[in-house]
Amino acid sequence: MEALPEGERPWCAGAVVTAGTSAGPLTEGAFGWAVRYAAYDRELPRAQWVPTQAGTVFDLASLTKLFTAIVAVGSLERGEVALDAPVAAYAPECTAAADHGITVRQLLTHRSGLIPELPLYEYDGDEARWARLYAEPPATPPGAARRYSDLNLLLMQRVLERATGGSLADLVHDRVTGPLGMASTRFRPPGSWLPRIAATEDQRRPWGKLDRGMLRGVVHDENAYALGGVAGHAGLFSTAADLAALCRALLAGGGPVLSPASVDLMLAAPGLGFEVDQPWFMGELAGAGAAGHTGFTGTSLVLDRARDCYLILLATTVHPRRRPGDSAPRAAAATALARALG
Structure with missing residues (x-):
């Protein structure tokens, strides 16, 4: 195993980026490695690195909040x-x-x-x-x-x-991921998914709050983990393609998950569960009502209804260990999309 000085670490070990409109994808790409490190200070032998692919499953971290919000807004529609x-x-x-x-x-x-x-x-x-x-x-x-x-x-x-x-896990499945065919999105992913799940952190003190070692296929967030892997703020795993399906549905008015009026209520400032017009991660997509969120593990999602576009960036910024946050690459990707669309 080879050691890698902290200063030589890239922003993330690997990433999947996809952008599109309500009509379908515009561009997508997979970069780097879903698994690269054996521990916080050691790389795996080069032959054991696992490349990031379009179908790589990521720990969404706080993007889970968006699903909780969508279920909540749907419950408003139902009068619950x-x-x-x-x-x-x-x-x-x-x-x-x-x-x-x-x-x-x-x-x-x-x-x-x-x-x-x-x-x-x-x-x-x-x-x-x-x-x-x-x-x-x-x-x-x-x-x-x-x-x-x-x-x-x-x-x-x-x-x-x-x-x-119902349980939150069932509500998310029955009211969001199931209707949209998001078969690669769920809490507590099964062991059969492990080969395509990106690793997160070698979690240990003092930087972590628990000593759990290198995490892969188990939720990174300590509170979500303590609560059994299902929590309103964190715990979901997903792929870029699944999240793109959600984004296209919301851009097209919400069906079959929400009504257009509910989408308007959820995404309009100040947002219900969604952050609205935040340049620090939305770059130049911010300013006309763009809505989205970030996740601690390196994830982000932006919906821009004014331009009819979405941007999903799933990255592993905490592999092999967390460090001070830096959303400049998120903002740069969003700005590149905004300029490409004009």
């Missing part, structure tokens, strides 16, 4: 939840949300006042982990300011599960 209803109307066990009057809209727009995250992985058992989340009060008054938080989508998961009687 109401946007300005209190969280406690559906999940009274969310005691802090009940005490402070946090609403569904505030969860989806990151205006609940909750802090970004909690170390749920430090608690033993799901009951203790969820109880810790339920008891967390907002740090600022709900509705007063936007503060991005994983906790919002975790609580949204619980609202949806209580309101519908």
Whole structure:
């Protein structure tokens, strides 16, 4: 095995990029390696590197939030939840949300006042982990300011599960990935998928929050892992082609997943679960209502309805270990697309 100095590491070990319109793909490419490192400081023997391919499956990280949001907006259509209803109307066990009057809209727009995250992985058992989340009060008054938080989508998961009687995994499958034929998108991918899954991180302290070694086919996010691999904020695995199918459906009005009115509600500023007009990762696609999200593992998705286009970048920026975030390549790809479309 060969050591590689930190300064010589590329932005990502491997990536798949695809762009298109509501009518179909415009361009796509796969670059680099889905698996390259044996540990945080060692490469595998060159013969064991696994090339990234168009069908490589990536840990989506926070792109999972988009699916939770789509399920939530679909539940609004069905009358299962109401946007300005209190969280406690559906999940009274969310005691802090009940005490402070946090609403569904505030969860989806990151205006609940909750802090970004909690170390749920430090608690033993799901009951203790969820109880810790339920008891967390907002740090600022709900509705007063936007503060991005994983906790919002975790609580949204619980609202949806209580309101519908189904698990989040089933809701995502039955209401999003199933209708769109996204057969390579799911929580907790089976072992048969492993040969086409990109590795993420050699997760260990001090940079990680748990000591788990090199991860491949198991969710990277520590809280999602502690919660069994299914969480409102992280946990989904997918391919660029599957995400492109979702993007085309949303650009074309949402069918068969959402109505056009629901797509408008979800993607218009300030966005429900989606970030809107963020140049730091959308580059020159931002400015006319582009919506999307990024994920900690190196993923990003941008929908630009004004130009009728999408951009998906799935990368492995945490392989073999995390480092300070850098979204310049995401923004550069988005800018290149914007200029190509004119």
